[in-house]
Amino acid sequence: MYPAEFAYVRPTGLDGVFAAIERYADDVKVVAGGQSLLPMMKLRLATPGVLVDLAGAGELRGQWSTTDGVRVGAMTTYRELQRSPRTLDLLPGLEETLALIADPQVRARGTIGGAVAHGDPTADLPAMLLALEAVVLLASPRGIRRRPLDEFFTGVYSTDLAEDEVVLAIDIPQPPPGTGAAYQKYEQPASHLALCGVAAALTIGGGRVHRARLAMTGVAATPRRLTALEEALTGTQVNAKAFDEIAVTAVHGVEPLDDMHASAAYRLQLLKLATREALQIAASRAGAGWAA
Known part of the structure; x- marks a missing residue:
């Protein structure tokens, strides 16, 4: 199927982007890498009258060191x-997650900002960004707004992005020393989208978990933190039995998706498995002294 007829605008710089958004108002859609939006347009699930391309806004591309980690521009691609190497060395688990996203062609065009702004409940990258406590920077003519990523997703393909805002960058703090991270994914074979993905970042010392951050994707209406598990893990002695017992509780309070790709019950079972595996691998990478 072909997309509905639309106009295309590629402004130079953010000011031009804001002007185009204001000019076309309700009939506009902003496009970054286009790896999610364009297929939706071909199926006519999205029918914007005007596409505003962010590719001409150089302010949105690049990577910069911050006082506590890394800032990644929204138009930076997965590739x-x-x-x-410097960014990947600072942020454990990120390299593994990027390698599991879709295929080489999508990774060459898909962008970090697009992955966040699209609000796809099955996207891989948001899970690891949540586990790394990322913060989204949102730009508009009114200025720049910071929003913790775990408060940004509001529903299926729904976020806290205002109509006149674009994602400017993602701030990712460097985890404490002694942190290991992992991303475990069960995917839909044709699309490679997550039926369930769990990201874990564990800081370990003296055989105990000092700090835990976990997040899931593909299971519920939004990627989200598993805060109850984080609290349960803190102070826990590192061993397989403890991780098995905690992983079973990952499903508590989760309202799973139920669709043609996987039933709700199947997704919850995958959540238990992926949580256990992510915890074991993250602990082994933190130097816990045992093999996953």
């Missing part, structure tokens, strides 16, 4: 991140 560009994969080729950034």
Whole structure:
């Protein structure tokens, strides 16, 4: 199927982007890498009258050191991140997650900002960004607004992005020393989208978990933190039995998706498995002294 007829605008710089958004108002859609929006347009699930391309806004591309980690511009592609050794060294688990996103063609065009702004409940990258406590920077003519990523997703393909805002960048703090991270995914074979994905970042010392951050994707209406598990893990002695017992509780309070790709019950079972595996691998990478 072909998309509905639309106009295309590629402004130079953010000011031009804001002007185009204001000019076309209700009939506009902003496009970054286009790896999610364009297929939706071909199926006519999205029918914007005007596409505003962010590719001409150089302010949105790049990576910069911050006082506590890394800032990644919204138009930075997955592939560009994969080729950034310094960023990958600072942020455990990120390299593994990027390698599991879709296929090489999508990774070459898909962008970090697009992955966040699209609000796809099955996207891989948001889970690891949540586990790394990322913060989204949102730009508009009114200025720049910071929003913790775990408060940004509001529903299926729904976020806290205002109509006149674009994602400017993602701030990702460097985890404490002694942190290991992992991303475990069960995917839909044709699309490679997550039926269930769990990201875990564990800081371990003296055989105990000092700090835990976990997040899931593909299971519920939004990617989200598993805060109850984080609290349960803190102070826990590192061993397989403890992780098994905690992983079973991952499903508590989760309202799973139920669709043609997987039933609700199947997704919850995958959540238990992926949580256990992510915890074991993250602990082994934190130097817990045992093999996953």
